Amino acid sequence: MSRIFAVSKYIFRQSFRNRIMNVLIIFAVFAALFSLAVSELAQEAEVKMVVDFSLFAIELFAFLTVVLSMTIQIFEETELKTLMLVMVKPIKRSEYMLGKYAGVILTVLMNAAIMTAVMMIIIRLKGGDPWDIKILAAVSFSYLGICVLAAVALLLSTVSTTVPSWVIYITLVYALGHLTVHLKNLVDSSAGEAVRVVVDFIYYIVPNLELFNLNDKINAAAGLFAPGYLLLVLGYAALYITVSLTAACFIFDEKEF
């Protein structure tokens, strides 16, 4: 456990020292500009738009945080061969992997928390309720979606040999993860058998990131989110993360340095 913690601390420090937090500055500028832009609207519409935009932006910038943090890691490991030193030390390869995962999602957590705080301040300024449980739940679930994505990112990093190829894979997963549901709906109603098989394949392999998007449901008339749905999404995330990390550990175990 302490070894896992040592690695996650290292990854966290790595992100911090490499100025990954700069992502936040861009986010803040974006958010400020956006809220200025919508300030012409009526107050209720204004708050809704700020929420919509923030949820979208927080998820996007959280994704960017994962990409940047892991790019630095993969670069260090492949080009600079830092792992030779670590792998001869008394740490299991699976412990190293889990430590990396914890480090990445902690980095993202910190960024997401700061971005959420910025969002809450803007909502407050616009006269909305920053402590609205629905909004906070939506942010939390979008963070959970990024945790799933980070697990897949780690798995992909064990099979990619260069940074650019990994960036391409993970960006594809991110894009498809948001699109598959829509693709599937589209195809199920119209396209031919072959296309459907392909889309089904993608649908079941790529994580369904739209599941974590509670944004549409925030403004639904019926009270809170259905607990059944939230549980289902939690279970899906747990399963996906477990499978991805297990596979990552298996592949990593076979690596040479």
Added chain:
Amino acid sequence: METVIEVKKATKIYRPLDFWKNDRTTGIENVDLAVYRGEVFGLLGLNGAGKTTLMKVLLGLLKPTSGEVAILGGTTNDIAVRSRIGYLPELPYFPKYLKVKEVLEYFADIFGIPRGAQRKKIGDILETVKLSDKADSRVGGLSKGMQGRLGLAQAILNEPDLLFLDEPMSGLDPLGYKETRDIIIDIHKQGKTIFFNSHILGEVEKVCDRVSVMHRSHLIDIQPLSAIMEKYGSLEKYFVGTVTEGAKI
């Protein structure tokens, strides 16, 4: 005599970098070797002879294509065995953005050295490798030789029973040679085993108990240093002679 490294018919063939190519290279072939507790074992060889490959196979960083390797009576898959070894790679690299002491804290955490004991331990090690005044400097600001010293520091942090050093003198200045040699001699005095390779024959001559020569992936000779000196008068003569002889195989 207790055997701390035992290698039987170890072969490492590197897989092609791209699976559709067929450019297999042999790293080491049919290496048999035994290293005993408490000795300083030197490995000589030309560039590309397979010295680094052999060391990585011993350490478990590379899996042998065939053959067997035993380290400290077990295998390096066992983390209890790994907690008793130290390794200085050929070109150690540390992230630029870390401070010298942070690098050592990271490894100390992995070694499970308690937090309370780390400060003193790291202070002592930095003293040993003559890097005390750089404890709070970023790695990015160190010279190559200083990075080598840091590499040595992380290798001896756990007071290993078995120490692997891959070209420990490369990048050092003459004073660095002497300091590294003193460290090796000191560790040797504590009854620890050292397995190392170096191009600097003069240094090998000063510290090794036994010397071996690797040539074109084969371990072609092993002899006690005393026997070599008696027969050839200098390590250089022996080395050049053995490699020229070995060129025939």
